[in-house]
Amino acid sequence: MRLADWRTAHPIAVRNTGWTITALAAVLVLGALLMPDTLGALHANWFIRIPVEAIIGAAVALALPRRPRLVVAVLSGAALGVMTIVNLLNMGFWEYLGRPFNVILDWSLLPDAQSYIKDSMGGAVAIEAAVGAVVLVLLALTLMALAMVRLSNLLARNKQVATRATLVATTVWVLCSALSLQIMGVPIASDRMAGGVKSQARLVRATLRDEAAFQKIARVDAFGDTPPSQLVPDLRGKDMVFTFIESYGRSAIEDPVEAPGVDATLDARTQALAKAGFHAKSGWLTSATYGGSSWLGHSTTMSGLWISNQQRYRTLMASDHMSLTEAFKKTGDWDTVGIMPGVQQSWPESKFYGLDSYRNSAHLGYKGPKFSWSTMPDQYTLQQFQNLEHSKKRSKPLMSLIILTSSHQPWAPIPRMVPWNDLGDGSIFNGIHAAGKNPSDIITSSPKSQAEYGKSVQYSVTALTQWLERYGNDNTVLVFLGDHQPIARVSGNHASRDVPISIVAKDPKVLDKIDSWGWTDGLRPAHDAPVWKMSAFRDRFLTAYGSTPHPKKN
Secondary structure (H helix, E strand, C coil): CCHHHHHHHCHHHHHHHHHHHHHHHHHHHHHHHHCCCCHHHCCHHHHCCEEHHHHHHHHHHHHCCHHHHHHHHHHHHHHHHHHHHHHHHHHHHHHHHCCCCCCCCHHHHHHHHHHHHHHHHCHHHHHHHHHHHHHHHHHHHHHHHHHHHHHHHHHHHCHHHHHHHHHHHHHHHHHHHHCCCEECCEECEECHHHHHHHHHHHHHHHHHHHHHHHHHHHCEECCCCCCHHHCCHHHCCCEEEEEEECCCCHHHHHCCCCHHHHHHHHHHHHHHHHHCCCEEEEEEEECCCCCCCHHHHHHHHHHCCCCCCHHHHHHHHCCCCCCHHHHHHHHCCCEEEEEECCCCCCCHHHCCCCCCEEEEHHHCCCCCCCECCECCCHHHHHHHHHHHHHCCCCCCCEEEEEEECCCCCCCCCCCCCCCHHHCCCCCCHHHHHHHCCCHHHHHCCHHHHHHHHHHHHHHHHHHHHHHHHHHCCCCEEEEEEECCCCCHHHHCCCCCCEEEEEEEECCHHHHHCCHHHCCEECCCCCCCCCEEEHHHHHHHHHHHCCCCCCCEEC
8 A cells, every 4th residue: 555545544643643743843852952961950840941942943934935944944953953962962071070061172082981981881882882872963963853844844834823822932931031930940931052052152262262372371381491400409319109099089088978988098008107107298189170081180280280171281292391290300310200001002291291211001011800991900000110110220219100090980890909929910800800890880870889989099099008118218209199089970069179189208308398288197188178279289399399490481
């Protein structure tokens, strides 16, 4: 039977099918117009409002002749599809990075997201996610355009009724807006989509302006022309170890779920270090990033500049602005090395950090299992640092930059400490990995993520401080800090961006130099300990240890 004959034979079914498709088109368009850009706002009351964009769209459709109307419907539907995709990206970015998606800068982060899914959930899941994302984009663009065409045709066929309905809707929207009427705390009169477009436009303008402004900022360096002999003279002869602990944030120390275990670990490790002759002072830094993009935290700390996006990062890496670690290299009195277990390819950034050499994951000889994103346990990383670099006989002291990764999300499975002498090539972790928790069981649960995150921080802190206790000496100075807070699923939607930082040494003169900072004794900073912007640390550290400013301005 031909379709035309079937339609003639089943008029009721045809009519019901048509109205069903029209209703679905209306739901699709209205849902897209009212969709929030954060998961926290995704509630039913958000979708029972009156979108002004729908009223304007109806008025335009009623005013245009057929061909222009169809062109406008297709284009506006596609644009609505694009904004729907942007809103979905915003949801993900707010959840994981605590900020909206930047349509200029953030496309380069999407491959990193796929790599994270692959490392955490497996290659098959990563492929499925990538295919699903492509299908979702195509469906959003196509279905939204078709829905707009169908609704515009409906309005054109019922022009008189549609005109009256549009006038009524306009009157209701204006009254609700003027009287600020709300339903369950949400304004009835909505301009959500228009507001989203304006927000993205402002973000684009700010991004473009920031590029030129930051290029000028990066050329100014308070210590850029300081003679080598006047850089960190009070640390001559010290083995310096700068270490970042992944996702080590204020929440680990103060959140009711994670804090009991983490605080107990910090206090126990403070006591253990004290027995070995080490003492510490700790404070807070406000990170330039949140939830991820760790390299922004690393570069902000080391450069003394606020590196809050990928554009600034690229500009900084291409500049000759002096990093804190490079200051040690410039003196000529230190060998400099990087230990980068999270880097799985070449790392040209090592030049900016002033490293004579660096070791990525392939250079550390690990034969054990990956722990989700983390290529190897922190304890193994530190032992290999000891074996390959720190234990070497040298004519100079060593300055090391180490990035630890075991506390990286999804916090499953988590390694545990093993006897240091049994580490070998890392195969000892096979059984620990097999007995660990499945990432998919943790990543979907906020309470489970919080609990496992806390355990991962305890492990990283224990591994690092045990390494110091085991291998440190009178001339070892350890500076360790977090790169950023964990994602909102762990730290909450309104968490600060603060991370703890500690300086540990045996030589009392090292800590005496920072006594005026007001930091807390021990590894656990007090709640009211000083909070600085992360970008302030470099200059304060250089100044505290005797460096003389000689500004460089290009």
